[in-house]
Amino acid sequence: MPLIIPRDLIGEDVLQRENIFVIGENRAQSQDIRPIKVAIVNLMPKKEETEIQFLRMLSNTALQINIDLIRMGSHNSKNTEQEHLEKFYKTYEEIKDNKYDAMIITGAPVEKLEYENIKYWDELKSILEFAKTNVYSTMFICWAAQAALYYYYDIDSEVLDNKIFGVFEFEKLADDKILKGFDDEFLVPHSRHTYVREEEVRKHSDLKILASREDTGVGLVTTEDNRFIFSFGHWEYDKETLHNEYIRDLSKGLKINLPKNYYKNNNPKDGITIKWRTSGNLFFSNWLNYCVYQVTPFHIEEIEKKSVSKFGGSSLSDAKQFSKVKSIVLSEDERDIIVVSAPGKRDSKDEKVTDLLINISELKESQNKIERVLAELKEKFIENEKLIDTTVETIKNRFKNIAIDLNLDKKTFEEIENSFKDIESSQSRDFIVSRGEYLNAKLMAKYLDYEFIDAKDLINFNSRGEIDFEKSYENVREKMSKGKKFVVPGFYGRDVEGNIRTFNRGGSDFTGSIIASALNSKVYENWTDVNGVMTSDPKKDRKAETIPTLNYDEFGKIIEDGAEIYQKEAIAPVREKNIMIKILNTNNPNSQGTIVKD
Structure with a gap:
């Protein structure tokens, strides 16, 4: 059946292409039926495009429909000619005394704004209030659905990081006349950044959720009497x-994902498959037929007020306030739907119940996180304990195997066990890390039948964490008597409080150079796994050759350039006494190595 719209609103070629059947007002008045009066509040920027979309949907019924187009008088559209708006659109002030069988309020690209910050919010609130009294059934589309739920029921929406974008399949969650003839599952295009939670809607007994998904939130909601339809x-x-x-x-340049379930093969180059047109036509047809035409009074002036009364938290803060609300509600029979907030503040020092409940929720969430972290930490603690035990056994067995292969006495094995007991009970990183040198020196002293001297009894650090050379030299000269042979662990000494303090990696070089300097040695031999200082890395270059002699500066420069053959800080103590350094190969003792001297 035809639509009754202003002449010249849409060109004849467009009407024919879109199969929109229209008739003029004179012919409509000559027919013995009352047309349904429908107002379309068009909030979209491209109003002419939106007009065609909705007129196409409304024309697919067997009903005669008279259309009024409504715009916001408080907002000038930048995407539609002002002449078009003034010729074909009315403002709220022009229709506020009218009655309508139905009204559609479209979406709007303002969903990321607070409602109160929208320029035309006050005017839209007037239209929402108007719809309660002067419209039998109102359909709110996308953002308008969210705005209406907020205005009528104090239900807020959440702004998402990623846009809900594409064609989504919904399951029919409840039977309703507006879904009459629908399959159990149906498809609907969505394009929005906001989300309304099911649990917020279910708090209101007057509202019925017909479609919803976890990733989109509610998709279709109606009041029990279908006077309000919220289509997202x-x-x-x-x-x-x-x-x-x-x-x-x-x-x-916006962050946007490909619209879901929209392009063929999920590829824009393969074209688009329309999957929502059948259910969409049926939806609008059901709405106009079952929710409007069959229930709207013949005399449109008799439309009853859709009364929704909302009482805020301050109005319901205690029993006394409840009593006041009851008196207000019962004073008028039309107050048939009451929306309430949680108890608000009773005085300036009080707290709102919702804020307290939010606090409980946040505390519970925090507790849950703490429980998860504690569980993870406990699991990690047990895992680390096992790993410590495994690693201790690995290192211990390595020393024991050396002792076995060297046929060392039983006392040596006892010393190994005692050292690892000390490691397990210690929390000092320096002490634990130093035990490799300590035990190796113990084994070597036994094997050579030399005397063992602990490096902590020789090398001292001052209160600034620097080596106290004077004290260290004094210790070396005092404890290392001439004519005796010693094995000393490298890499560590002790601080002013007597605790083990390690050098940097390679610190055994430093230990040797300090002892050599203290004893005024003629030569300081440093044995490693290469034939002295090489012209290049012998592991990478087979043609690498040994450099026979270097002075201290040349040696220091090679170390600075990345050679890991010697610790640079270990040069100074021997250079000060002009002690020769020899870099020699343990695996090739006959090699001449490299001599470093000035």
């Missing part, structure tokens, strides 16, 4: 609408 999708969308949005966002 866009059944009215054209084939190319989502594609155009996708290209637009890409061109702006």
